[in-house]
Amino acid sequence: MCPPSRGAPVRGQEDRQNQARTPGARPSKPRAEAGRPAGTTAARLLALQRTAGNAAVARAVAEERHRHNANCGHAPEQEAPSVQRSAVHQVLRGAGQPLDTPLRTEMEARLGADFGDVRLHTDAVAQRSAEEIGARAYTSGSHVVVGRDGLDKHTLAHELTHVVQQRQGPVDGHDHGGGLKVSDPGDRFEREAEENARRVMSGAPPALSEAAGTAGAQGLQRAVDTGAPRVQRVPETAEAAAPGFRQTKPTAEEDRDVTLRMLDRMSRIALDTIRATNGQFVDKKKNPVRSVKKITPHLAVSLEQDGYLAIAGNTGDKKVTENDKKVVEAELARFVNGSDEVARAEDAQRSRAGRDRTKVRALVEGSYLGEHSGAGGLVAVKRAMEGGKVRWYAVGGASAPNTSQHGEMTVLGQHVAKWLSNPRAKDEAPEKVMMGGVKLACACCEWAFQAVNEHIGRATGYEVVAAGAHGQFFPGWLMPEWMREHEAVVNAVREKAEANGKELTEQWVIEGEMSTERVTHDPDDSASEWEER
Known part of the structure; x- marks a missing residue:
């Protein structure tokens, strides 16, 4: 009140x-x-x-x-x-x-x-x-x-x-x-x-x-x-708004959905946590057992219909491990119980990582929700954090050499299964499903999002929404098994690939020359600024 x-x-x-x-x-x-x-x-x-x-x-x-x-x-x-x-x-x-x-x-x-x-x-x-x-x-x-x-x-x-x-x-x-x-x-x-x-x-x-x-x-x-x-x-x-935090600069009209921005932040915090703990897992001779080159380059984070946070990294040589899962869950718990480490240095607070942490802390504390009128998606994210409702996919996921199933495709498969079993009424507006992530979608993931929205989402009343796409092509993109069962989606992705000089092989991998143009991989930052009172 x-x-x-x-x-x-x-x-x-x-x-x-x-x-x-x-x-x-x-x-x-x-x-x-x-x-x-x-x-x-x-x-x-x-x-x-x-x-x-x-x-x-x-x-x-x-x-x-x-x-x-x-x-x-x-x-x-x-x-x-x-x-x-x-x-x-x-x-x-x-x-x-x-x-x-x-x-x-x-x-x-x-x-x-x-x-x-x-x-x-x-x-x-x-x-x-x-x-x-x-x-x-x-x-x-x-x-x-x-x-x-x-x-x-x-x-x-x-x-x-x-x-x-x-x-x-x-x-x-x-x-x-x-x-x-x-x-x-x-x-x-x-x-x-x-x-x-x-x-x-x-x-x-x-x-x-x-x-x-x-x-x-x-x-x-x-x-x-x-x-x-x-x-x-x-x-x-x-x-x-509860009294612990305050907004010092408002959100801009052009900023993407508030829940999507929060999911993006959580994915960055999760990956930063994994990177920060690299080298702490050592063998009996105190030598690091894992190279930084083995860490997944991307994490996708989304909300499932049952209120759980879904998290998935890429499969293949660079994948999420059980240790990664544990340290991320422990870090999320620290936000809930108020024991997360906060960098007090001014430059650290102004960094994107510092702003991410401040806004997640404001979400858990309540001020962020108050400023955004208790947005339902934010409430669900907050409840998932408080209840420890985190569901991981593709932990330790393997794939053929030089191939990788991207994290957002793994999570998207979970959503599609729910869409097909629980379609919305035809007269209802499509329900937007936010797909957060560390990076913008690559070219292949963008093609897949478009195809799924067109051939599955439209019929079931759902639409997946990501932060955007950087458009760069990475060879070795592996089409997930669930997607292969939908012929219209497969054909749409294949047509997009061929139109861009790429090929979907019999092994369900899109191959071709890697894009060399310089692009920005990170989603745009929010215009808003927050600080602790």
Whole structure:
């Protein structure tokens, strides 16, 4: 949630246009959703929220849950039919999902409460319900409903504070008439939730033993039945930046997707970590057992549909080893627990590697998410890091001499398998799948991306997006086995190769003269700058 000075009734908050209005000014009129008449459920709920406050929405939810009959003593209100069709009610009747164990353990330790009964709602219906009431996320009882932009850890701490508040009893409010109790914009519950979130998220995660002890002490808390459920929401325009980092230079409009940039950073950090540990793996005579020439020149990093980070290097003579895997996972864990080494020298901080590390640290801490409105892809990357959800492919991958299957082709195969088993509806816009990497795509990988998007992605409703391509050709590019099963893709890649004077051989290798022109292999850097407070 935003600072309480921007709050709206019943823990809700006004949109950004109303934040600076003078006392007594009329709230701005809620905009109608595109293609939706003003009299529909969404518009009515928004109008109800703006004029009477979120308590009115909460009241409507409660009244919809009540089944009217001849003995109830009152008749349904005129708006009841439209309220009953709201996705909010459907979500609150649903079971939801418990917090992931690592996340629950951390938040219980930070807030000193048991969140075993908390249920997250993150599906399409939940996202639609949040949109209906203009929320990025909202809470009712033990239900935390997440909108399409996801939920960063700072905002989650704020919402979980409201869960605790509602367990303890009704919230303050003034009589708005008609039996409604409407909260004041700056009431103590909003101030408490925001201040508590900032306080508990300002330090490193508590030890797990502390979490277990504290959660056990609070386990007897029970929700109090206070009538209408409180629908506490974070508006879609809320700035939820936690206080540890700040952006000193904004992102440029021409910068590529924010999630793709973060995946690129993670791939560079991972490869830098592998290179930095080279020579530490020694034999009994203390001689390095691995030459720097044997390190993979590239790592691809992407998000899979189940929330795992997929990482793959090239196969062949230069490949990822088990030791590489271990040191990278250990380094990612250091970002999560706050023990990663940070170069304090000014020149180091200004280097690309220094900026990469600062932004990843800001992501884990929460500030980066707040600046980017809790982008769903960033939330997924953050959750994967916090949960240790990393899946490696082609570790120790072998291939014929002078050939290599590039890392992004290995990861792309995992995506394609999911696309084919879970195609999207034909009327849905294609889902963009971000493929991060240390380097831009080579000529062959670019041809493969184009062919897969055209002949598989278009039919299944997906599109792979990389940072770009440098266009240089490297001989020995090995077509992966999964790709060979798709004739249209094979033919498209072959045609591209032949048009550029190259050949796809019977061994599924593209051969030809290596490009000699000078090109930039690295993706463009982001224009934004971040620093620790």
